Amino acid sequence: MTLTARVHDPRADDEPSGWAEFGARCGLHAVWDYGLMRLEAWMSRNPAVLGVVRDGDRIAAAATVLICRPWWRKPRYASTPTTRTACGWPRWAEVYTPWLSGYPAVVFDPDLTDDGRRAAVRAFERAVLRHVGPGLMGITYSPVYADTVSVLNRPLCRTWRNDPTTVLPNEWSTEDDWLATLSKARRTSIRRYARKIDRDPTLEVREGWGRTDTDPHELATLINRHRARLGGLPRDPRTAVAGAFLAELLRRKDVRLLTYRDADGTLLAANTLLDHPSSIVLQHWAALAPAEGGRHNLYFDCYLRCVRHLISAGRDELTSGRGLVDVKTSLGFRERELHTVAVPRLAVGAR
Amino acid sequence: MRWRRGYLRVVRSSFATVPFYRELWALGGHTDPVLLPGKAAVDGGAVVPSALTGRVGDLVPLAGGPADIDPWRGLGPVLAEHLAVTAGALVAVVDPTTPRPPVDLPEGVRSCVLDPAGLGGAYAGVFDEVANHLRRGERVVAVGGDKDLDQLAAALPELLAHRLTRAPVRAPDDLPSPVGPVALIAHPLLGVLGALGGCGRWHLDHCRVYLRATSAGAAYTLLRQRSPRLVDVIAGSGRPGLCPRHGTPVVEP
Numbered sequence: 001m002t003l004t005a006r007v008h009d010p011r012a013d014d015e016p017s018g019w020a021e022f023g024a025r026c027g028l029h030a031v032w033d034y035g036l037m038r039l040e041a042w043m044s045r046n047p048a049v050l051g052v053v054r055d056g057d058r059i060a061a062a063a064t065v066l067i068c069r070p071w072w073r074k075p076r077y078a079s080t081p082t083t084r085t086a087c088g089w090p091r092w093a094e095v096y097t098p099w100l101s102g103y104p105a106v107v108f109d110p111d112l113t114d115d116g117r118r119a120a121v122r123a124f125e126r127a128v129l130r131h132v133g134p135g136l137m138g139i140t141y142s143p144v145y146a147d148t149v150s151v152l153n154r155p156l157c158r159t160w161r162n163d164p165t166t167v168l169p170n171e172w173s174t175e176d177d178w179l180a181t182l183s184k185a186r187r188t189s190i191r192r193y194a195r196k197i198d199r200d201p202t203l204e205v206r207e208g209w210g211r212t213d214t215d216p217h218e219l220a221t222l223i224n225r226h227r228a229r230l231g232g233l234p235r236d237p238r239t240a241v242a243g244a245f246l247a248e249l250l251r252r253k254d255v256r257l258l259t260y261r262d263a264d265g266t267l268l269a270a271n272t273l274l275d276h277p278s279s280i281v282l283q284h285w286a287a288l289a290p291a292e293g294g295r296h297n298l299y300f301d302c303y304l305r306c307v308r309h310l311i312s313a314g315r316d317e318l319t320s321g322r323g324l325v326d327v328k329t330s331l332g333f334r335e336r337e338l339h340t341v342a343v344p345r346l347a348v349g350a351r
Numbered sequence: 352m353r354w355r356r357g358y359l360r361v362v363r364s365s366f367a368t369v370p371f372y373r374e375l376w377a378l379g380g381h382t383d384p385v386l387l388p389g390k391a392a393v394d395g396g397a398v399v400p401s402a403l404t405g406r407v408g409d410l411v412p413l414a415g416g417p418a419d420i421d422p423w424r425g426l427g428p429v430l431a432e433h434l435a436v437t438a439g440a441l442v443a444v445v446d447p448t449t450p451r452p453p454v455d456l457p458e459g460v461r462s463c464v465l466d467p468a469g470l471g472g473a474y475a476g477v478f479d480e481v482a483n484h485l486r487r488g489e490r491v492v493a494v495g496g497d498k499d500l501d502q503l504a505a506a507l508p509e510l511l512a513h514r515l516t517r518a519p520v521r522a523p524d525d526l527p528s529p530v531g532p533v534a535l536i537a538h539p540l541l542g543v544l545g546a547l548g549g550c551g552r553w554h555l556d557h558c559r560v561y562l563r564a565t566s567a568g569a570a571y572t573l574l575r576q577r578s579p580r581l582v583d584v585i586a587g588s589g590r591p592g593l594c595p596r597h598g599t600p601v602v603e604p
């Protein structure tokens with residue numbers, strides 16, 4: 001096995017050959033689309049680049065990596081790739097998907113053995129080092145599943161457990177079967193909210209795949225406002241959601257947009273659901289706070305609609321990211337362990 | 352030239368830090384200066400004001416800043432330069448829409464805002480203040496549209512109306528041959544852009560405003576307003592020129 005690795009900057013480089021085929025083979029979600037990654041990279045402070053490891057011609061592993069500027073510097077978008085050369089400025093690399101908080105950003109061909117995976121990681125890290133230059137301070141993989149930790153871990157590295165992500169395995173054939181497994185109080189409240197929303201003439205609820213009827217900038221504003229209200233993550237490597245990205249994402253046939261609007265057309269809440277042959281994703285949830293004119297309980301209605309798709313389409317699981325674990329547990333979600341592996345500069349590319 | 356250097360700086364910094372321009376130019380390109388080689392730009396990367404509707408939040412740089420559009424931005428410096436407005440004067444903005452008084456007047460210059468429709472009603476107190484100022488022989492500069500200024504003048508006693516210094520505003524797409532000695536160029540998003548000079552040419556407030564000709568018309572840039580950032584906003588069809596008498600930038604209608 002001869003592995004070669006290369007970092008592709010979606011802003012400047014063409015789509016790696018065989019990328020779509022690899023995505024299908026590994027069951028990658030919509031957000032791994034190279035065109036979407038290009039938009040994301042342009043609109044980022046810390047642009048995601050794509051590391052691709054090949055065994056011969058065939059892609060064996062891939063990872064999205066955010067090349068991060070120090071968080072204490074004044075925020076600005078990443079410099080244009082044509083002027084970028086590997087430089088001495090401090091940077092670190094986060095193997096992270098800015099759009100899916102509960103999934104690993106490093107993906108291996110399912111047939112690759114653990115030894116193969118270790119070799120792929122080394123090749124990948126050396127490519128990152130070449131791409132970033134001597135300023136690279138280290139690489140973190142966050143999050144990764146428990147079974148990947150042993151592949152990534154080696155002397156000098158540190159690993160720890162993160163907040164878990166939440167997963168609802170599909171064990172039902174009807175929506176009522178699912179509701180029957182919840183506590184009586186939760187079940188009754190979900191039904192009551194759904195009826196109330198249904199009968200409310202001042203509320204317009206629309207859901208659909210590949211929708212183009214919503215202003216993506218309006219949606220971006222709602223999402224960014226929601227994020228700002230929740231306070232965001234400390235040293236969040238992400239940049240505010242850009243309308244241009246959402247415009248492209250929402251156009252996809254495997255992305256469902258759910259919107260709640262007031263009688264005067266105000267966007268009260270919205271949700272994006274990413275379809276997938278097995279693991280569907282409740283991706284964005286954003287709502288106006290009640291103080292801003294928002295409504296209570298749309299959140300539960302959104303979950304009901306997502307579970308409805310899970311069951312009717314016969315998918316294996318619905319994931320809903322980190323946070324609000326208590327509420328999600330009351331809806332039947334379980335925790336899935338997530339870990340971080342931090343690789344300091346000295347261990348980058350080492351055995 | 353220094354004027355152009357200031358513009359280049361604003362374009363680069365907007366591309367690097369302001370969401371709206373990042374999106375516009377990364378995907379659509381910008382020429383003169385070329386930001387991304389090989390990318391053809393629609394109208395050189397300039398933007399029509401209607402494209403900014405609902406997007407003012409995206410004109411704020413990533414580091415944060417105000418998101419208020421001030422339609423009277425730049426009024427102070429332009430009045431100071433072209434009408435020698437100095438301490439003691441009262442600037443009366445006559446505007447049925449403006450919610451607040453100008454903020455950049457020279458020190459010692461007072462200001463008030465009047466809705467011409469409410470001179471006898473909600474704005475009666477302000478109107479009296481204007482009249483008293485004129486009665487005392489102090490200078491009052493009234494700024495607004497021709498019709499609005501006419502309404503104010505008509506409401507004043509004839510003697511006082513004559514003492515009023517009128518500074519009518521013109522939109523950048525309405526710069527005819529001058530009818531009076533004084534006129535300002537103003538735009539609802541960009542604020543006050545310049546004024547008619549003694550030479551009869553439309554002088555730009557070039558310390559704060561840059562003008563560039565594009566295929567879609569005249570594109571104005573505010574050189575000093577950090578947030579909300581306004582760059583290459585199309586308004587009217589004027590072209591940049593240089594006043595032979597003053598040697599400073601003008602708009603040629």
Ligand SMILES: [Zn+2]
Pocket residue numbers: 548549550551552554594595596597598
């Ligand atoms: Zn002149």
